[in-house]
Amino acid sequence: MQKLLLLGAEAIAQGAIDGGMSGIYAYPGTPSTEITEYVQKNKQAKELKIHSDWSANEKTAMEAALGMSFAGKRAMVCMKHVGLNVAADAFVNAAITGVNGGLIVTVADDPSMHSSQNEQDSRFYAKFAMIPVLEPCNQQEAYEMAFKGFELSEKYRVPVLMRITTRLSHSRSGVVRSEMKTQNLLRLPSDRRQFVLLPSIAKVRYKGLLNSQLGYEQESENSEFNQYFEGENKKIGFIACGIAYNYLLENFPENDIKNPVLKIGQYPIPRKQIEKLLAECEQVIVLEDGYPVVEEMLKGYLANPKIKGRLDGTIPRDGELNPNIVAIALGMENAKDESIAPIVQNRPPAMCPGCGHIDVYKAMNEVLAEFEKGRVFSDIGCYTLGALEPFNAIDSCVDMGASITMAKGAADAGLHPAVAMIGDSTFTHSGMTGLLDAVIENSCITVIISDNSTTGMTGGQNSHAFGRLKEICLGLGVAPEHIREIVPLKKNHELIKQMIREEINYQGVSVIIPSRECIQTAKKKK
Amino acid sequence: MTNNIILAGVGGQGILSIAATIGMAAVKGNLFIKQSEVHGMSQRGGAVQSHLRISDKPIASDLIPMGKADIILSVEPMESLRYVPFLSENGWIVTNTSPFINIENYPELEKVLETIKTRKNHIAIDADKIAKNLGSARSSNIVMLGAASPFLDVPFGDLEEGIRQIFENKGEETVNKNLEALRLGRKFSQENK
CATH class of the missing domain: 3.40.50.970 (Thiamin diphosphate (ThDP)-binding fold, Pyr/PP domains)
Structure with a gap:
């Protein structure tokens, strides 16, 4: 298949188109905007009449996507991280109703607040709503997760959250496409009460969601997006989530990493692999962009000293990760320490002349x-x-x-x-x-x-x-x-x-x- | 082979079209590429950068580590200095000398250029002037790409091909002007290296 040069955001859009999506719903928000724009401009998407008009806000977008799922078709809703706050009511309850057609909720987080008012981590929301998460490390994975995410959603009849960060969303790389799937036909839910969250029904559905958790976990343990790499140096093991995996690899240009590494791209975190890593390593450094979500789970209230990361200062508590921060966490000698000449002045963004x-x-x-x-x-x-x-x-x-x-x-x-x-x-x-x-x-x-x-x-x-x-x-x-x-x-x-x-x-x-x-x-x- | 390039400028100056041309050439040469861009708020007249990495091996990080950039390619002189912590010991600064002044405290240009000249490896070229003399003021970017081309492991012919593709639908004259801009930039660097 042909190789395309795509932004992470565009790779998600192409993956969703090829994965049989019938509609995308969104309100623009950096760094998520380009996902929907790509579908709007895509010739094939137009021919296939894939819905891609903007919504009034993230809540209306989330609800419309849920409606399309109700009707049996595959839908994606996209937003920036703070947009999920707006959509939260629909989002959390969509986990209780579950889905009919596959539903992917794509949320682009902005660690370091390049274009946002906070750096909240959407994986917390997914944990709160108790639904699976996909977190790609590169553009190809972004494509594949969008492509396969609908099936995961339909298999467990639950929305799937796809989490990316600014860096991946706005970085371009080569992507290989898979063969396009056809869209679902209009098909109503077999149980007409599925989407009626009256307390009596919601109680049953909530129990169902709780009972599904084990299945999500097993799915993670067997997922191609979670990989365990053996290593002989068991003094330190690494957990690298999403894009953090790239920053780890960047520090081993000859691919000569000697430590065990667990790469995570699908949540809930894979229990078996986590247990293995913790059992065989003296220390575990958790690398994740955004909040210390995985680290906090593993460290626990009693602060297991084995777990290192953002909470103990191995990595700064806030801000985006990069190869250098990871190098320091690894105890590697870091790059030259040259400062910027004092003559260089700040150049903040400004309203355009004539605005x-x-x-x-x-x-x-x-x-x-x-x-x-x-x-x-x-x-x-x-x-x-x-x-x-x-x-x-x-x-x-x-x-x-x-x-x-x-x-x-x-x-x-x-x-x-x-x-x-x-x-x-x-x-x-x-x-x-x-x-x-x-x-x-x-x-x-x-x-x-x-x-x-x-x-x-x-x-x-x-x-x-x-x-x-x-x-x-x-x-x-x-x-x-x-x-x-x-x-x-x-x-x-x-x-x-x-x-x-x-x-x-x-x-x-x-x-x-x-x-x-x-x-x-x-x-x-x- | 790996080329790590920091593209620098001010939001709206169009560094992304330089990135696109190099990207096209890299894809044509079957190279791996990662190119991280800035969208959103900074695009409104703020300092912007793009990390562009091309290699014959798979590339891990979308960001270039500090001290690992081979080239800082800047379309604005002060902006070229903002990213020196990324430059490798033997790396080159290739910068336009025409300033883009949209802040009140922009430093004295002479001092900016002097600071650039203290760098071991630098090319300082008045791309705006060259483009203007060509009768194609908007091609200043492409002059800069030409100036950086001797430091890229991409065949020059592939860059020319990239220019043809990008400006194809703007007519033959535009294509030719930009090809000329590319060559003039390259010539300057070859003579002043």
């Missing part, structure tokens, strides 16, 4: 200069960069949609003005329900929906808000005279200021919608 958000911030800052600082609640998107110099314009960025609700809470506490700064796509992701809360109580908040008509930070995906922001706000009950639209351009600077000032003075909910297309997407259209 509409800049016009909004300039006007807002001038109006708010009359008040004490600490009145602007913001959100997730390009405009979050308004927290940096030269704007210093915002005082919060927590999660998708939190701008409006935090402004409301602060207003409830008596803060005035309380301004929410949110983007169009973030607004339809998770801002609308918060705005409804504010409307119900007529909270004294000023919401600025800075509309660039796209999902900008992730590269310009379609925004569900496009062309319907005003109607949504009206529908939620915002007074028509307090929904103000304007084009954020230099020539409108005074007008925007006037608008913001008037609406701040209004003792109720108002929404200002400065609307101008993202200059990056506009450039692409040329």
